[in-house]
Amino acid sequence: MQTAFPTRSHRRLVLLVASFIVLATGAVAAAIGSVAIPLETLWRIIAAKIPGMTIAPTWAPSWETIVFDIRLPRIALAALVGSALATSGATYQGLLRNPLADPYLIGVSAGAALGATIAIVFSFGAISLFAFIGAIGATTLIYALARAGGRTTPTTLILAGVALGAFLSAITSFLMFRGESAFNTHQVIAWMMGSFSLSSWQDVAVMIPYLGIGWLVLYLNARTLNVLQLGDVQAQQLGVPVERVTMILVASASLITAAAVATSGIIGFVGLIVPHAVRLVWGPDHRFLLPMSALIGATFLILADALARTLLSPSELPVGIITAFCGAPFFLYLLRRNRETLI
Amino acid sequence: MNTLQLRAEGISFAYQDKFVLNEIDLAIKPGELVGLIGPNGSGKSTLIKCLSRVLVPQRGRVWLDGHTLASLDPQQIARHIAVVPQAVELPPGFTAFEIVLMGRAPHLDWWQNENARDKEITRAAMEATGTWSLAERLVNQLSGGERQRVVIARALAQEPEVLLLDEPTAHLDVKHQSEVMELVRRLNRERGLAVLVVFHDLNLAAQYCSRLVLFKEGRVYKTGSPREVIAPDVLREVYGIELLVFPHPQNQRPMAVVAVT
Amino acid sequence: MSTRRISVALTALTIIVLGLTACASPPTAAPTTAPAVFITVTDDAGRQVTLKGLPTRIVSLAPSNTEVLYALGLGDRVVGVTEYCDYPPEAKQKPKIGGFANIDLEKVIGLDPHLVLATSIHAKTVVPELEKRGITIVVVEPNNVDDVLTKITFVGELTGASENANRLTTQLKSRIDAVTGKVATAKTKPRVFYEIDKTLFTPGPGSFIDDMITKAGGLNIAADAKGPYAQLGPEATIAKDPQVILLGDMNFGESPESVKARPGWANISAVKNGRVIPIADENIVSRPGPRIVEGLELIARALYPELFK
Secondary structure: OOOOOOOOOHHHHHHHHHHHHHHHHHHHHHOOOOOOOOHHHHHHHHHOOOOOOOOOOOOOHHHHHHHHHHHHHHHHHHHHHHHHHHHHHHHHHHHOOOOOOOOOOOOHHHHHHHHHHHHHHOOOOOHHHHHHHHHHHHHHHHHHHHHHOOOOOHHHHHHHHHHHHHHHHHHHHHHHHHOOOHHHHHHHHHHHHOOOOOOOHHHHHHHHHHHHHHHHHHHHOHHHHHHHOOOHHHHHHOOOOHHHHHHHHHHHHHHHHHHHHHHHOOOOOHHHHHHHHHHHHHOOOHHHHHHHHHHHHHHHHHHHHHHHHHOOOOOOOOHHHHHHHHHHHHHHHHHHHOHHHOO | OOOOOEEEEEEEEEEOOEEEEEEEEEEEOOOOEEEEEOOOOOOHHHHHHHHOOOOOOOEEEEEEOOEEHHHOOHHHHHHHEEEEOOOOOOOOOOEHHHHHHHHHHHHOOOOOOOOHHHHHHHHHHHHHOOOHHHOOOEHHHOOHHHHHHHHHHHHHHOOOOEEEEEOOOOOOOHHHHHHHHHHHHHHHHHHOOEEEEEOOOHHHHHHHOOEEEEEEOOEEEEEEOHHHHOOHHHHHHHHOOOEEEEEOOOOOOEEEEEOOO | OOHHHHHHHHHHHHHHHHHHHHHHOOOOOOOOOOOOOOEEEEOOOOOEEEEOOOOOOEEEOOHHHHHHHHHOOOHHHEEEEOOOOOOOHHHHHOOEOEOOOOEOHHHHHHOOOOEEEEOHHHOOOHHHHHHHOOOOEEEOOOOOHHHHHHHHHHHHHHHOOHHHHHHHHHHHHHHHHHHHHHHHOOOOOOEEEEEOOOOOEEEOOOOHHHHHHHHOOOEEOOOOOOOOEEEOOHHHHHHHOOOEEEEOOHHHOOOHHHHHOOOOHHHOHHHHOOOEEEOOOOHHHHOOOOOHHHHHHHHHHHHOOOOOO
């Protein structure tokens, strides 16, 4: 007979360690690039920026530009996008009670792709803005469609998502074809595969408010997400306003996914694999799952981006290809190891 | 002591166009252990859902003392009415303690986490149901009877005045059936809860309930004491088979067995 | 401290660190003395660009611009080229900074260029990003054959090589005039179909190749298409009955034989009269650099074999 309350207190330590790993990975990634900057010099370049430190520059000014204006914004953006996708994926997997859900299931990717294609084919520019509007628009439509029959259940949401997604993809393909330009098609496909190659601090600044709001709402609803795992009926019998919570979660998760996709294209696997892997190892409590997924997602994407820009230097691989290649075998490995706790 | 009673007034519910419940009037008073029996598909589970506001009846009202359920939000309802569902599948990966702790949800604001008092109430609920020793075990590793008791503990953690149980002993062996019903009876007596239990087993219903409600095709066919309801001509009308009824040797409550031809 | 508080604190800390780094990033290295302004121009994307001094380190983001630089004798000032810059052969030895539209910003900045020459495909993506980091970048995009000469002069201005530019453009102009002069004497112009690829992509009005066909005295059968690139169906192509077919997709497997084998194509005049001409190096026809004149001459020869022996 035990006396103490059961806790999982080592989780706090794990989160702390994971945070440091994110920072360390970022530091390592800052040392990697197509221009070889020695690690020691890198530290001095960064240290020189700390107010109060006076270090005489022994490096070319272009190196400072490379570190602070090319590499660091990329790394920061990769971290933000990775955490956004992983958090959103964890939310959808919890909300839909489906471990194979990903952030793109409810229309975000189809809508964003259509928006981006319209911007590219009609040369409107502002690809990010169009992608964002497309993503939010598609999700709203899909939610409304699912709601039209009464309540939104996981099944109706997924069905509506697949149906509208297919429709939007058809329009996108038609536009690409009618665009009659090989270059436009190339641009659309390149955008869809995801990339951080032209990231700047502005992109980072734009993402932060969306990610901040969305993440805050999602984390505050983590306990409710736990209760939702019991199913809609039991959750309602425990006082959860299921319909309202579903709407809030869909809205918040879609918001951060749309922001991520608008900034850097459709990067797959992060939102599916990361939360699933975290759940396999540490269980389904969303109060741990959400922040841990965010941290691991950030680390994963920083590394993937570092690979993307160095493997075929000076050409760049779309980072979505890296995530796909890395994601699949990792998941298979975890699957074999944890058969009993497979959800 | 509990003073809240739950009352259904003229409840009619239809799935699409088919009415599954027709003008149901039913009251559960504090301290009562009411049994709901009837053939499969007679609307018993649907009534539980209407009484817990998971389903909204097209006609009629459900009263929780002086308030209609329609005037209360889900959280308010859940603070007074707890439901133990049928043969429940619990999400794997959670411990028994975490599942029972979810029973505190009605008493927390959406942004709040459970505090020490919530955990204390959870422990008390688990001790009352004999599940405290299972606290750190993962629910998917528990037996059917253990899982059922964990869900009852969760219902208790809600600190309800009304307890609705939907076939809590289905799929349980004799020993566990008895354990669960003894527990329910004890809680009913000690806490004065208003309890409604849906039974598929007539004899179990007769043994434990002070009053029985017999459903037939979505209507109340008969309500009364076990001796009044468990009677051969009544049961023949409802179930369509011949049953022999005789008193239990220890407490004279009716026992029904199928007549052999 | 609860997990939640730690997470919130860590998030706040991360945002603060990011914020500090964002504030700390410099726009570019500060020059030590006021630079002498060498020249201010308006480029082909409508941007005002100021060059601070003679550019001796030049990066080219397109093969056409690379060819222009070498033709102006500036080969040793070129410090970075794309993977597709294959002419002249010496260009292949230079450090690579990327491919088609996919440019490695880091590499470009690391080469410390005084001037980067881009084209319109970079205008909305690479150009603003390099500009933000203090790189002088100019968009050069000729629209037609005559425009190529204008741009050569432009690049000459930018690089202080105006003399070489003049010499080059004069040469090229006389070759162009030779072609247009000769074909002006022709009594009938042949109908021409230029095939970009097997799906019958063809250059329409406003495109470079269309301009070349016209200058070479041909009638582009896609002259009434809706844009600079059109896709004629096989029916439309057969109906227009081109007298000369130029195969720009020889390197993708098409040949006079494969064209003849297409259903219904055997009756087209060009096929019947054996005037399906594959273009061996289609770069001279599509790259808007100095060799475009060779391309013009090649097309003229294909259209008027008797005039250009």
